[in-house]
Each structure stands twice: as structure tokens, then as C-alpha cells.
Amino acid sequence: MKVNIGVPDKHLQAVANRLQVLLADEHVLYTKTRNFHWNVVGDNFSEMHLFYEKQYGELAEIIDEVAERIRMIGHFSTGRLGDFLKLTNLVEQEYTDKQTQQVKYLLDDHETIIRSLREMITEFADKHKDLGSSDFVTGLLRQHEKMAWMLRSYVTK
Template structure:
């Protein structure tokens, strides 16, 4: 793979990493602060999701490094690259669910864009990693959508 293709793939992965980190942090925050009659089930669901994302963050960052680029690793850089935004408030439980659902759907779109970049570059390793991330976020979105139904 050409050096410019590696950089293009690493840039796409960096956007995925930044958005995944913001979503991880938001999910962890909501895990800590959820209240209401569905507390236990939401507390556990959010925990499963943030733990799964935590492992994935490392895999994404290591793939960026394998492509010869530095992985973003500061809050400032994540804020610059991410379209998913923090919520400075603590919403009601169903609002948390709706927001996390929308954020998971947003990151799926970002991942699909990154998959296209990696496919165009012939970077099958990144494609494989990104498809796994897409599947994980689709599952999370399905669980939240089903909980809100």
C-alpha cells in the first residue's frame, strides 16, 4: 500500500477513534448517572457497551500506528476530530438512551465512510477491523432501539 493511502486510511481511522472515544466517555458517564425504574438494566447495558468500546479503542489506535501514523490521544484532538459531542447535562434515562442511540447511528455512518476509504486503498486489515466496529455499534443501537420501543 502506498504511503499516501496509509495516511488516508489512518486519517479515517482517527475520526473513528475520536468519535468512539467521545461515545465511550458519554456511555460511561450515563452508566454512572442513570436513574429511574430501569436503572439496573440500563446501568448494566451501558457498562457492557462502554467496556466493549474500551477494548476497541486500543485496537483502532494500534491499527493507526501499524499504518505508520500517530494515533490521536488528547481530549483536544478528539474534540477537533469528533462529530459526536459530549452532553454537559445528565438527561433522564430515556433521553440518555435516545441520545446514545443517535450517537451509535452516527458512528456507524462514520465507520461506513472509513470502510470505503480502506477498501479504496486495498487495506483489508482496516476493513476487517471497521466491519467488526460497525457490527458492534449496530448491535448496541438495536438494543437501545428495542429498549425504547
């Protein structure tokens, strides 16, 4: 059934397209975080294992919310791993069990997503007149800023 929420179809399509890229970014970041959770080593293994688990849990919720937002505005959500890898702005780095490098990789990814979300906030509101999606990504911005701050607190240099 067609969505009739006061935003033209072409604008909803443009918003959905940007959200598909965000969905891909969130999936790649989730997978990286989960990988580091499995492969962390060091004298604070337990702390970092739980820290990564908390972060990937939050990312799992974000993934679901982004996919549902795409559905709310009348489009189907991407769900294939190959599509995520084609759409993502993030880069898969080499495997590492070094905590400092893991944290830096995740921090870089969160900051990439944060910059993208900042662009979406104004684009969705001003260009596409979709205040609901603008508000939605504003909430995600706050979540990623908090996760980035937590990661940044582990980086000493």
C-alpha cells in the same frame, strides 16, 4: 521503522487520518456512556447501570483496537482529549438523567459512527487498496450495529 505492507504511504496516511476521527468518536461515545452509567436514575436503575457498563466496556476495547490499528499501519494514535474534541463527529449534549433521552443520545451517536464506518469500508478497500483496514472497520460496524440494536430496544417511540 517504515511499514511495507503493500499499501502506498499516502494511502496509509489517508486511512490513519480517518481512523483518528473514528478514535475520537469512540472516545466521546465511551465518555457519554460512562457518564450515563454514573448518572442513571429510575426504577430500573440496576438494569440500566449494568447495561451502560457493558456498553462502555465494549467501547473501551474498540478504542484500544482502533488505536492499535493506527499504529499497525505506521502512524501514531491521537491521545489528547482536546484533539478528540476537535476531530469528533459527535456532539456533546446537555446533561440528563432521563433514561429515554440518554438512550436516544447514545443511539444517535452509534448510528453516526455506523454511517461513517460504512463509508470507510469501501473507501479503504477501493480508493486506498487497504483491505486489512477495510476488514477491520467491517468488524467494528457489526459491533456498533449490535450495540445500536440493544439501545433501540429501549426506545418505545
